[in-house]
Amino acid sequence: MEETKAVQNSSETSEKKSSAKKSKNKEDGVFSKISGFFAGVKAEFGKIIWPTRDDIVKQTTAVVVVSAVCCALIALLDIVFEYGVNVITSIF
Structure with a gap:
């Protein structure tokens, strides 16, 4: 109980x-x-x-540099593939 x-x-x-x-x-x-x-x-x-001004400048610089390198790499690959396709199409 x-x-x-x-x-x-x-x-x-x-x-x-x-x-x-x-x-x-x-x-x-x-x-x-x-x-x-x-x-x-x-x-x-x-x-x-919040990041300091120096940190922002360093990070922005890194982004711009990496973007430029990627752009150059893509442009180089585009030229190489264009040349390769032109060679292949000229054979046939």
């Missing part, structure tokens, strides 16, 4: 907690949720580690 009372008491307590959460959620309005969202965004912006 005592065991069932303990189980009933714990289930009543959990029901009270869930009903308190539901009423709390109803109290939270749309504007408070939006305010909480923007407060979180502001907190996350504070955690960002």
